[in-house]
Amino acid sequence: MKKRKISIKIVTAISLFLILFTVVTNFCIYRIESNKIMKSNYDNMKIITSEIGNSFRSSIAYQIENLKSVSKESVVADYYSNNLSEEKQKTLSDRLKKVSSNYDEAIFVTDKNGVIKASSNDQYTGLSLSSKSYFKDTTGGKEGIGSVESSVITGKFIVYFLVPVEDQYGTIVGAVGKVLDSSYFSERFNSFKFLNTGYVFMIDSSKKLVYHPDLHKINKPIMIKEIANLLKDSQYITKSNSDVKAYEENGKSMVAETLTIPELKMMVVLTADKSEILEASTYMGKLLIIFGIVEQAILIPLILVMINSVLKPLKRLTSNTKQISEGDLTVLSKVDSKDELGELSRNFDFMIGNIKILINEIKGSANDLLNINECFSVVQQENHEGMTFIKESSQVMVDETRNIDEAIKWCIEGFERYEEKLNAINVKSEKMFKHANSIRTVNSEGMESIYELRDIGNSAGKNFNAINDSIKKLITNLNSINTIAKGVTNISNQTNILSLNASIEAAKAGEFGKSFSVVAEEIGKLSNSIESEMKSINNLIKVINNNINETTESMDELNKFFNLQVDVLNVSVDKFNTIIKSTDKIIGYIQEVNSNITTINSEKNEMNKRLSDVNTTFEEFNKGIEEVSASVNKQYEDSAMLDEIKNSMNHTVSNLQSSISNFKID
Template identity: 25%
Template sequence: MSKKSTIIRRSGKIRNKLLIYIVPIVVIMIAVLVIIATTMSKRRMTDLATSNLNSSISNQTNNIESWLNENLEFFKTAKQGIEGLNPDDEQLQIILNSYYGFNSNSPEGLHIATSDGKFIKPTNSELEESDPTNSIWYKQGLSRANMQYGTAYKNAEGKNVVSASAIINYGDDSIKVIAADVTLDKISIIVNSGVKMEKASSFLVDTNDNTILAHRDSSLVSTTLSTDSSDALLSSVAQAIKDGEYSTREIGSYVVAFKEIKGTDWVLVSYIAEDVIMASIQELTNYLVIAGTISVIVIIILIIFVVSKVVAPLAGITNSIRAMSEGDFTIDVQQESNDEIGVMSGRIAEFVESMRNMISSISEQSKKLKQESENSDSVSKDMYEASQSQAEAMQQLNETVDQLAIAVGDIANNATTLAAVVADTRDNSHKADDAMKETVKISQKGREDMEKLSNAMEGIQVANGKLVDAINEVGTASEEITNIVSMIAEIAEETNLLSLNASIEAARAGEAGKGFAVVATQIGKLAQTSSESATNISNLIEEVHRLIDEAVGQANASAESIEENSELISIAVQTFDQIYENIQASNDCIEEMIQDVQKVDDVATNVAAISEEQAASADEILATSQNMVEQAKTISKNSEDVANNSHELANTSDTLSSHVQQFKI
């Protein structure tokens, strides 16, 4: 009962050790995988959200810029038309009346203020300026020759507007500023409803005075951003605008993107809460933790099951080893599997069978040994006296023969060693000769490969020349394209002038030419677009010319490099020729060395043959002496020393028998 409990306790310890080593590793690995997956997902979702936010704000910015430019082009065309007509006050009034209500984004049309305080507006306009020279749009327009947007402000009606203004000149020496007010209602719509990213928001800021021009929260419109604001997001945005830092980044609990509106001092700010971004990450993390926990539990159960199955056969092996340690070899060990434990059981079974046979044999031999030792004791006493007389005579003869045999043996060994060394040297020489011949073949092949490489370099040089010619042809074609683009630019300029003249004629025609003025305006835009496209194409052609010049320079450099490499390859071919000659000379020397070694081998063979004959003679003498020594040994076996040993052998046999009796077989 105690044996069984001990065996179960020991196998349990092995299982516990395996579980202690394996389970924490599995738990740590799954935890690390969950952490890595969560971290990478968080990083990926943040990058994706930032990318979407940048894409959304870029789309909004493009829409705002497109809307502003569309209106600005209309104002520029109207200004150019007025300047081209050089109208008097009556004609000017008619022109301004024609633009009233023409643009829905600027319903009040165009208005003009002079340096002497005169304010000219469309007849139906409700705009009022008591002191136009002190107005924001007038002061901003004094510094511009072309129509440009200024800062946003509230007009007399309390609406948020931005004015496009510039100095206008139509023939007299007075200073006049023409302007048009654009309401920000359309921009507010773009800012509030143009956000592509779900749950993201935007607002527009005028950086001149940090005024919020558009915001989803209408109560914040027309308020001023401040770094002292109680709202952490607004105060941080105000600080970023103050520092001029418009990179996308995390501010508090938001991801914030900035985008400047070209042609204005406005900055569009778009933001989204990190909680929105992280909501899906938290859900994914929860799923991963649950899946990881379930995986750990399942793996632990599987590990316990597998370990128990693996460790169970060790109990029987432990029981068998314990029985063998107590001297019991009657046990029967069975091999139940082909794994390491099964092999261990099979080996133990073989060991038990081997021990049974060995113990039985020792028991039988100990009995025989005891009988022989008793017989030897009686015979040794009879032979002792005869061995004494022969021992002295044989001692002298044996010493003489031993010295002679040693001398002859040394000569034979030295001769044999010499012959073996010479044979090894001859074999090594043949191997060196074979290796040298192989080296000659390899060097010859290397020389042929270098010649092929030289021919290939010449082909590359020819191909490089053809590449330069092709690049030059591309340069010629680009020059022809440049001429065509120049012709397109001239046509665009003439079309623009015709459009301007048509606008002037339409203005003169009054109400009847209003429709024609719209067509002339569109033609002017088309001409302007064609001119800009021609300019862009010209710039691209210049860039192509520059790249062609660089390509030609690189091709010439490649040609020089190819020539240098061709010279190096020629030098390498000459070097291979020299190596080939040196290897050939070394091969001749090795062949001469092989012939000399052959001569030495013949001499060593003769010496070995002579030594073997002498050794044979010495062996015959030694054999005779050995026979006499054997007779002396036979007598000595029956001497008194053998008798004493016989007694000891008998005692040893008794002891051995007592030990063997302790084993069970």
């Protein structure tokens, strides 16, 4: 294989690096500067279009102010105050002709209906603007500006400007306006140039060219699709908008900056050849390429000469290292320069001397290693046997600790099952405790109800006894009444006899006893009536006596029932007292069970904790045993490896002695 010189490699590497560095640097410079130039040109286009827009707005404002000054002239006020008389109309028309400029196709005055009454151009007189939106704006008190349109008189592109006219009371009576030739706005662009090929053109809302440096294109539709697409939205041109568009025209790449003039419903476009915008950056890129080529042509030969002079001592060192690789340690470099290569040469000679000393020391060390290795073999044999015994013992210990750990875990699981059962018993005892308390509460409430019933029964018995006493008194009173009734009956009988006797005596007396006979007759009637009533009273008393006797018997039966009920309630009270006492005992037993379960749980938790501690300790112990076992296994493996190392060392020392014998030292 053909060897390449290191100088050629270094020169090639440095040259490639310089070429790459130069290309990257120049490319970055080119990109940055070209972007700056392009941005500057685009910014300039934007600034120019912005200035054009400001110029248009200033011109519009000037025309509006001009019309306002005309509307305030006395001749206009006289015309409207004299009801638009023909005499004043002529004076006004003459005045309008005087204030008309070269760009004004007509200055006019309208009535409130939009009909032009006086004009600097008689051809406009009588023309009605009532249907125009800009006239409608003036009726609302605002200035009106029309879009660019073709004149019906001259065929030129014109723009209408109108301002409202008010009388002394603030009422709008008409408008003052003018028809302005669009060349007022476009004439300034005739001599305009941007770079070498840049120019300005204007488009109206109907996509027709209002102005173009090429006069043949005026009043024709715009043929640039990218710009025409902007006007598809009818609202686009009624607002302030700007855009940058790239397009192709006659095989050239063009760039256009657009700006809408919403007051005139018109768009101004500044366009230029894209290659001209990029021309400066392209020229700069060519200069950078030429500079890079010249730079490389000068630097590469200089680098080659410098590297050859630097690498000359290295060639001698390369020759010496070749002799050393063949085992000859008697060579010297003999480079006398005082630079880094001279220092490298001296260090190279010093290194060879140290290698000679090192080889002599290695010879002695190799013999020592052989002796040490023999002793190590004996010790290693004994160590290997001991490690085998320890390995077997540690494995047995690991198995035993695992069994103990499993037993502890089984105990812990048993305690956990025991805890689940105790918890279930505790839950049931708590439910029994709640039920027992509920039963005790119900029994207590039942006792209270029974006590109330017993009290009611006792009270009813007392009331029945009082009623019996009252009935007995009533019977006594009825007997007294019966006696009195008998007395009254006797008196009535005697009165009846007395009445008969009186009647007899009255009959005897004749005429003189007639009045007394009437009295005797009435007394007889009264006596009979009393006797009849007393019979009724006697019958009623008999009925009452019968009812009282029946009531007395019923009351006696009812009293016996209440007494029996009170006895039953007393027995119920005793039974409820027995139930409550039994319930209290059950509650006590349940509380004792809960207390015992709590105590058992507490002791179980302590036992569980201790078992967990023992388990943790055994796990740590088991882990330690496993680590010891792993360590023992590792040491056992290391011991086996030491055997291999010992054998390898014997082989290595033999090879070392053989290799050292190949070096030429003296």
